[in-house]
Amino acid sequence: MTAKQRHITHVIYDMDGVLLDTEPFYTEVTQQIVQQHGKTFTWALKSQMMGRKPLDAAKILVDALELPITAEEYLISREPLLDALFLTAQPLQGAQTLTRHLHQQGIPQAVATSTPHAKFLLKTHAHQTWFTVFNTIITGDNIAVKQGKPAPDIFLAAANALQADPAHCLVFEDALVGVEAAKAAGMHVVAIPALALDKTLFATADAVLNQMGEFRPELWGLPAF
Template sequence: MTRSIPFDAALFDMDGLLIDSEPHWQDAEIAVYAPYGVPVTRDLCRATAGRRIDEVLTLWHERFDWTGPPVEVMVHRVLDEVTRRILDHGEPLPGVHETIDRLRCLGLKIAIASSSPHALIDAVVEKLELGGKIDLTHSGVDEPQSKPHPGVFLTTARRLGVDPARCLVFEDAPAGVAAGKAAGMTVIAVPSVFDHDDPGFAAADRILDSLEGFSTAEWVE
């Protein structure tokens, strides 16, 4: 008997889900803003995890009455620093390759749908040697609005030629969970910098400690 699964595609967030990049994002943001005396903290970084970096820095500049270089300049500085740190020290999170391989074996298309810019997505794909396993990548920088808006997931599904209702989303942040659900997709939350009991995960269809806990058995018909 042929085994099937009620999904045609799996859409993966990237930072904090596929690679342990969230601490490196925090280190980069803190390091870039430190010379300007801006009190960027890890708690502040965690609170904005999952959002596009240009939106995050715009919020900070408004909050701290910024008089330094414009957002565009600071975005490039943060991205240069975080890319360097991730390429030097980033590691795949548990279960990444196994989960993708199992879903590919069931015939699902695989995509990365991340708020990070294209260059960083490409760097992580190369770092984790995922190039042969990913059908496409899509960056939230190409969307008018970032997560929790569903645009990044809806565009990814359209580019894959897949009905959003047939997409399985893996996310580590509440903003991403909200985006996936708003897109009409099934969402599995794998919290990284957020607590499992964060209210933002209540809408998820499943909550896992890591991708190692994902099983296709409950979905296979």
């Protein structure tokens, strides 16, 4: 498919693992909690949880490891540990460069994250100036997001807020369920999986990159650097 055929007019980003390097925080804290019950948190399990709403992901964890706690108790126990780490979140390579470039070129952009709004504020606390380049922010607890990823709700909500045709939206995702959600929304999607994940699992994405710095806007009908 050529750049003209793609004709991307709007860009939507997942946040964790795409814009901000927060995914290691979840791994670290979850391993701390499950090892108290003699369990190990693997990437195979994490890949099933990534991109989902917190409670949905927690239920997968508790069921898979047969933990003697509820999903709600797991979320409560991890909260203070994660909150402290969220304040230290740093941008991923290439994220600021691309988003600022597209902003300067007048391309409307949105963030569509399963993160609840309160946690979004913690993660972006040190990056408020950067996040002004986004025209809209849709968090997982937005009223329009009835179902979490892999349902398309959050991306359709972002497109609606941008007044964009989903067929002309490009999504950046690092999670399998996020890729599924973007495709279900009728959008193009670029996957940037964590290095520990098997890239062949992301075959339904329109492109798979190692990091955002590899992205070439002109191949998608967007202004080149």
